[in-house]
Amino acid sequence: MNKNKLINAYLELMNHLYEAMDDTLHSFADSLEIAKGKISKVSNLTSEELDKVAGFVKRDVEHAAHGLSGSTDNDSLSEWFKFDVQLVENFALDAFLSLADKTRIELAKLEQLATKHVYHSGDITSPGTFICDACGKEIAFKAASEIPECPSCHGNTFVRI
Known part of the structure; x- marks a missing residue:
């Protein structure tokens, strides 16, 4: 698989999802x-x-x-990314913030419990900082990227911090 093709698809899907979520009649699942x-x-x-x-x-x-x-502000999003949102390159920050906020509201309405999201080598992800489950090494992305194997231990399971 061409990782650039998947990264571009990730960004395109985010844009279309943002447009679909802008219509408040659609749930996150329907918009996706x-x-x-x-x-x-x-x-x-x-x-x-x-x-x-x-x-x-x-x-x-x-x-x-x-x-x-x-309160969906840059400080809150910076805390989630674990770096200053001003460093995020080539990413529709407003769209992501809007999607995350609308989804947060939808999740609260459904009273879902937070689950630990596991990320794997080869997954495409939004900007953020991740920790290797095996050795604790942090890796950070400033743009949508493919998650590589851990550069320290070659582990392939991560959690977002």
Whole structure:
């Protein structure tokens, strides 16, 4: 699989999801399906690749939604990313913040318990800082990226901090 193709698909899916979520009649799940439908019509992604990228986006937005405080400001988002949001490159920050906030509200309405989101080597993710489960090494991304093996121990399981 071409990782740049998946990273671009991740960003496109985020944009379409943002547009679909802008219509408050759609839930996050419905909006994600709408966004996937739009991308499937114009991309050369396989159904498996599209589902994989959608899973990455869903994981990141839900995780951010659980981590954001009630006031969606740059300090709250900076705390989630674990670095200054001004350092985020080539990413629709307003769209991500909006999606995370709307998803946070939706999750609160459903009273879902926060779950530990596990990230694996090869996953595509939004900007953020991750810790290797095996050795504790931190790695940070300032743009949507593919998670590599841990540079210290070659582990492939991470958690976002």
